[in-house]
Amino acid sequence: MNTVPGLVPAGHRRLPVGQAAGDRRQVWPWRRAGLGALAAGAVALPFVLPPYLLFQATLVLVYAVALLGLDLVVGRGGQISLGHGAFFGVGAYTAAVMIAQFGLPYPLTLPVAALLTFGLGWAAGLPALRLRGLYLAMVTFAVAVVLPPLLKRFPAITGGAMGMPVPTPRAPVLDDDQWVYFLVLGVTVTAFAGIRNLTASRGGRALTAIREHRAAAEVLGMRPATHMTHAFAWSAMYAGTAGALYTWTAGFVSPDSFALSLSITLLAGVVIGGPATLTGALLGAFVVMGVPAVARELNPAAPGVISGLLIVLVVYAAPTGLTGLLRRAAWSVAGRRT
Amino acid sequence: MFGQQLLEGLGAGAGYAALALALVLTYRFTGIVNFAQGELAMLATYVAWQLVDSGMPYWAALPVTVAVAFLAGVVTERTVMRRVEDRAGELTLVATTIGLYVTVNAIAALVWTSALRAFPSPFPDGPAGVSALVAACVAGPVLGAVALVVRHTGLGLVMRAVAADPRSARLSGVRVGRVLALGWGAASAIGAVSGVLLAPILFLEPTMMTGVLVYSFAAATLGGLDSAPGAVAGGLIVGVTETLAGTYLGFVGADLKIAVPLVLIVAVLLLRPQGLFGSAPVERA
Amino acid sequence: MSGLDVRGLRAGYGAARVLHGVDLAAGENEIVVLLGPNGAGKTTLLRALSGLVGARGAATLDGVALLGRAPDEIARLGVAHVTQEGGTFGPLTVEENLRVGAYARRRPRRGVAEDLARVFTYFPGLQAHLGQPAGTLSGGEQRMLAIGRALVARPRLLLLDEPTRGLAPPLRSRLFGTIHAINRHEGTIMIIVEHNVAAALEVAHRAYLVESGRIAGLRERRRW
Numbered sequence: 001m002n003t004v005p006g007l008v009p010a011g012h013r014r015l016p017v018g019q020a021a022g023d024r025r026q027v028w029p030w031r032r033a034g035l036g037a038l039a040a041g042a043v044a045l046p047f048v049l050p051p052y053l054l055f056q057a058t059l060v061l062v063y064a065v066a067l068l069g070l071d072l073v074v075g076r077g078g079q080i081s082l083g084h085g086a087f088f089g090v091g092a093y094t095a096a097v098m099i100a101q102f103g104l105p106y107p108l109t110l111p112v113a114a115l116l117t118f119g120l121g122w123a124a125g126l127p128a129l130r131l132r133g134l135y136l137a138m139v140t141f142a143v144a145v146v147l148p149p150l151l152k153r154f155p156a157i158t159g160g161a162m163g164m165p166v167p168t169p170r171a172p173v174l175d176d177d178q179w180v181y182f183l184v185l186g187v188t189v190t191a192f193a194g195i196r197n198l199t200a201s202r203g204g205r206a207l208t209a210i211r212e213h214r215a216a217a218e219v220l221g222m223r224p225a226t227h228m229t230h231a232f233a234w235s236a237m238y239a240g241t242a243g244a245l246y247t248w249t250a251g252f253v254s255p256d257s258f259a260l261s262l263s264i265t266l267l268a269g270v271v272i273g274g275p276a277t278l279t280g281a282l283l284g285a286f287v288v289m290g291v292p293a294v295a296r297e298l299n300p301a302a303p304g305v306i307s308g309l310l311i312v313l314v315v316y317a318a319p320t321g322l323t324g325l326l327r328r329a330a331w332s333v334a335g336r337r338t
Numbered sequence: 339m340f341g342q343q344l345l346e347g348l349g350a351g352a353g354y355a356a357l358a359l360a361l362v363l364t365y366r367f368t369g370i371v372n373f374a375q376g377e378l379a380m381l382a383t384y385v386a387w388q389l390v391d392s393g394m395p396y397w398a399a400l401p402v403t404v405a406v407a408f409l410a411g412v413v414t415e416r417t418v419m420r421r422v423e424d425r426a427g428e429l430t431l432v433a434t435t436i437g438l439y440v441t442v443n444a445i446a447a448l449v450w451t452s453a454l455r456a457f458p459s460p461f462p463d464g465p466a467g468v469s470a471l472v473a474a475c476v477a478g479p480v481l482g483a484v485a486l487v488v489r490h491t492g493l494g495l496v497m498r499a500v501a502a503d504p505r506s507a508r509l510s511g512v513r514v515g516r517v518l519a520l521g522w523g524a525a526s527a528i529g530a531v532s533g534v535l536l537a538p539i540l541f542l543e544p545t546m547m548t549g550v551l552v553y554s555f556a557a558a559t560l561g562g563l564d565s566a567p568g569a570v571a572g573g574l575i576v577g578v579t580e581t582l583a584g585t586y587l588g589f590v591g592a593d594l595k596i597a598v599p600l601v602l603i604v605a606v607l608l609l610r611p612q613g614l615f616g617s618a619p620v621e622r623a
Numbered sequence: 624m625s626g627l628d629v630r631g632l633r634a635g636y637g638a639a640r641v642l643h644g645v646d647l648a649a650g651e652n653e654i655v656v657l658l659g660p661n662g663a664g665k666t667t668l669l670r671a672l673s674g675l676v677g678a679r680g681a682a683t684l685d686g687v688a689l690l691g692r693a694p695d696e697i698a699r700l701g702v703a704h705v706t707q708e709g710g711t712f713g714p715l716t717v718e719e720n721l722r723v724g725a726y727a728r729r730r731p732r733r734g735v736a737e738d739l740a741r742v743f744t745y746f747p748g749l750q751a752h753l754g755q756p757a758g759t760l761s762g763g764e765q766r767m768l769a770i771g772r773a774l775v776a777r778p779r780l781l782l783l784d785e786p787t788r789g790l791a792p793p794l795r796s797r798l799f800g801t802i803h804a805i806n807r808h809e810g811t812i813m814i815i816v817e818h819n820v821a822a823a824l825e826v827a828h829r830a831y832l833v834e835s836g837r838i839a840g841l842r843e844r845r846r847w
Contacts (some may be wrong), residue, residue: 080432127607134371135607137432138555141373142600145552149593260548264436271433308440309435442715492722499712499723506769509673510729511698511776 005146042185046178055249056289058181061188062245067174067269068195068278069238072231074267075275076199076212079228081135082263083124083140086147086235087117089258091243096166097157106169106248110187113244114237121236129228136232144260151255163254166247184245191238192278198234207231239266261307265291268307270279272314274323283322343585344578350539352459352478353579356532358557358569359481365563366501367521368419370431375546376440376554378526381442382407383457383533384450385412387542390458398532404527405476411526415519421564446544457537480531481570482574484524488566497521503587549596556599559606562616576602626650626781627672627684627812634664634671634678637755641667643836644680649780649829654806654813656823665816666707668833669782669818672814673697673704684780698727701779705786711765711772713758717749720757722766724837735775742771745801767798774805781805783815787822795819799826 030307046054070084094116095109124143128136152161171179209217210224217224247253265288273284287310295306318325350461357379364372387403389399408593419440488494500507500517508514540546557576561568576599584595604611632645639765641664649655657665670678671678671792674694682689689697698704725735743750746767752760757768766786773781786802787795803826806813824830824842825827832840 080436082436124604127604131607131611134432135559135611137373138371138559139600139603139607142552142555142603144599145548146597149596151594153591264440267433267436301375308437312437448821492726493717495719495722498715498719502712502714503710505675505694506706506712507723508694509675509698509704509706509710510772511724513694514696531713 027226027335046174046181051175051177053179054177058184058249059246060179060282060285060289061181061184062242062249062285063266063269063288064281065188065191065245066239066242066266067273067281067284067288068191069235069242070240070266070270071208071275071277071281072195072198072235074270076204076211077228077231079129080137080139080267081140081232081235082260083143083266084235084239085260085262085264086140086144086241086256087121088243088246088262089147089151089253089255089314090120091117091240092247092253092258093151093158093243095244095247096164096241099247100159100166101157109244109247110241117238117240117243118233120240121233123257124231124236125229129232130225140263141260144263148255148259151258158255159253161255163252163257165252168251169248174252175299180248184249187241187245191241192281195238195278195281203227203230253266264311265307268311268314271311272321274321275319277321277323279326280321280323283326295302342493343581347578347581348574349572349577350536350581353539353573353575354535354550354557355555355570356481356535357529357554358561358573359462359484359566360529360532361485361558362553362561362563362566362569363521363525363528365558366566367497367518367525368501370419370435371563372438372525373408373432373435373551374442375525375529376551377439377442377446378410379529379533379550380405380544380547381446381580382484382526383537383542383546384446386530386534387455387457387537388450391465396458403534404530406527407530408523408527411523412519414526417519418514419514429613443544444547444599450544452544455542458466459538459540481566484528493520552596553577553599556602556606558613559603560612560613565613568613568615625685626653627682627814629672629682632668632671632678632682632709633680634667634676636667636676641836642678644715645833645836645838647831647838649812649814652806652810653828654802654815654826656827656830657814657816657833658818658820658823658830659667659839663833664836665833666784667836669704669706669784669814669816672780673702673782675704695727699736701727701777702777702782703727703773703778703780704782705766705769705773705784707784707788708829709762709765709769711757711760711768714756716754716756717760717768718753722774725774727776727778738775738777742774745774745805746771746782763794766790774809777809778811781811783813785816785818787817787819793815795822799823802826 045057045218049057054298066084071080072082073079073084087282091113094113095106096113098109099106109272124139128139151158155161168176169180169183170176173179174182174220199207206217206227209220209222210227243258266267268291269284269288270280271284272287274280274283291306291310314321320327357376360375360379361365364370382403386399386403386558389402390396394402418434447571488497496507496512497517497520498512499520500512500514504514507517518613532550536550537546540550553576553610555574557572559572561570579602580595580598583590583598584592590597627647627649629645629647632642633640645664645668647655657668659665659785667676670676672689673680674689674692674697678690680690684700684702687700689700689702692700712723715723718739721739722735725738748764748770749768752764759763760768770783772787783802787798790798799822801814804812805811806826815823815827828844830842831838832842
């Protein structure tokens with residue numbers, strides 16, 4: 001019997017390892033403990049933070065949802081989309097118009113925004129995704145540039161260039177901002193679970209196969225264009241849902257908040273947080289929140305700049321993003337080789 | 339009235355054609371679509387404005403600006419693009435040009451602020467259509483000369499070889515780095531022509547060329563991303579279409595003209611992805 | 624010191640070391656063949672000589688050091704490398720492909736027409752396709768075009784990586800005959816990687832056996 005833990009000899013007989021072999025060392029359940037702490041912290045947050053910080057924490061969750069979606073395209077699909085700021089904006093305006101102009105109840109805005117942006121994502125992705133990746137970049141670039149003028153064109157519905165205030169959800173219990181926080185938290189958790197399922201599914205594995213070697217994937221029977229378009233539509237839906245949540249949280253929409261620079265900042269968030277990881281979306285959301293805030297101190301034009309520079313830096317120097325760096329740090333602490 | 343609109347469209351189209359040509363040239367040399375092409379052109383246009391504002395006559399400032407743009411392109415390639423050119427992955431390449439886009443934009447905003455400025459027209463007193471047409475006539479020979487160089491000189495041959503297979507070109511003794519730098523310089527210079535042509539129509543401000551970039555994407559896609567004549571033809575078509583749509587289609591109006599190129603791009607990609615004159619299959623291998 | 628002299632060559636790809644100290648020599652007018660199993664490092668050896676892969680040790684051609692230079696510099700020193708992948712410029716015509724080869728020479732513009740004519744004597748099939756884009760030629764024709772382009776450069780050292788790979792048998796023997804003729808008329812030093820042992824040994828002056836990144840054996844012509 002094998003008494004050296006972890007050593008699995010080759011051959012047709014598999015000998016037991018670890019606890020089954022008699023290893024009684026305690027293994028600390030890192031993962032579960034970590035998730036538990038995170039959950040506890042998340043629930044406790046609104047009772048601990050002052051309203052302004054709670055507002056920012058809620059926005060972090062909102063951006064995390066958007067980044068989860070964008071990551072499908074960028075991290076797992078290996079493509080560039082410069083249009084997710086626009087999908088975010090469409091979702092935000094959908095919710096805004098429904099609530100402010102038509103007085104519809106706010107829960108209704110989520111599915112509507114989701115469906116609408118799913119459809120738009122499909123429409124935008126379909127022509128471009130059969131072709132080289134740069135066509136997607138071009139099309140989404142164009143979409144991002146077109147959205148603000150489009151919104152400004154119909155001021156009767158959208159409130160025009162000055163923007164539109166939107167009543168935020170009223171809370172049956174707790175304070176308003178705490179209630180919104182929990183709503184957003186619920187959607188965020190669902191979103192994370194959704195992405196986990198998506199990526200573990202056939203479709204998710206197909207995406208990875210397509211990204212790594214498109215020709216081989218095709219020979220294996222996958223249709224890259226269909227998978228990619230599907231993934232793009234889902235990612236647009238995530239961005240649109242996040243946009244609706246943004247409206248709930250911020251209570252105000254204006255066309256210039258959803259311009260090209262937002263798309264670039266979201267892209268920076270995915271790249272810096274760590275492509276193709278769940279934690280990357282969360283870390284990236286902090287970047288998306290933090291960069292404009294810090295950058296605006298320097299110069300109103302700065303947020304897009306800093307995002308752009310960070311993208312280049314990270315893609316070149318640390319392609320696995322913050323998540324990759326943190327993982328390496330954690331492994332070196334735990335004594336594992338990377 | 340229609341004729342007037344047509345002339346205006348051609349004038350704007352010449353500007354789009356120039357930027358589209360710059361895009362296509364960069365694409366043919368390096369396989370990269372340079373998202374920062376418009377911003378480099380914008381920077382050059384500011385330089386031109388600065389020169390004219392400081393007293394230099396328009397027709398003297400123009401060649402100086404083009405020369406400066408050429409140098410800027412060479413420097414950009416040598417410093418920024420050099421580091422990522424050898425790496426595979428469109429993500430890295432496109433991301434780099436996007437980073438370049440925002441950086442150049444920031445530099446312009448920092449130096450000249452975001453204030454709108456009027457750019458002097460070479461023909462201040464003529465009707466709008468005439469100046470546009472003359473501009474097109476100026477641009478035409480320039481673009482034609484470029485085409486000749488590419489097709490028929492040794493330098494052009496070497497550039498095309500580098501575009502086809504940089505590694506084999508290296509093994510044939512070609513100084514690939516120099517050729518690429520030259521290519522970026524030339525593309526940047528042509529982009530400057532675009533900026534200077536369009537600046538009298540648009541107002542000079544840091545985001546001036548972002549919209550133009552979209553029009554030029556449409557032009558390049560319509561003409562065929564690997565076809566230089568296609569880029570020119572595409573530019574003119576886009577210019578005319580945009581102007582006519584803005585005037586005659588009510589719901590488009592002046593603000594939504596920017597939607598025209600988006601529609602064009604989508605239509606071309608759906609119906610004929612290689613564009614009018616493009617040859618290379620655009621499907622990924 | 625004339626010819627190619629390589630000592631203690633070490634090369635690899637990042638963390639993977641492929642060559643662990645290779646010594647070889649190729650003198651004036653010689654054809655040297657590299658034989659060995661896949662993964663032995665033969666292609667890496669050629670790449671180290673042409674500068675595509677970084678290498679340490681020493682390699683000199685007519686006394687001039689090759690290592691540590693960029694590939695285009697080495698090409699201009701008179702080294703031509705025809706890779707396994709072929710390396711023709713697809714969108715360029717056959718004639719344009721050949722003209723690119725002239726770029727590496729010290730006196731580029733003189734006598735290009737004569738060089739083209741010479742190439743056509745070795746590869747008559749190419750002349751028929753002069754104005755055609757190289758990408759439309761068959762695999763074998765593209766291979767010959769690549770070698771022809773290398774010849775236009777009038778190289779001192781010609782590196783051929785599996786020149787007969789994928790060619791039908793009659794073409795193979797014809798190509799070897801042409802290689803032999805080129806060596807006799809031009810005096811080019813050649814290093815050829817081949818799996819076709821019998822055919823290679825017919826033309827080679829010397830054969831090296833490469834195994835696991837080292838020279839495992841050497842045969843001179845007189846011995847077989």
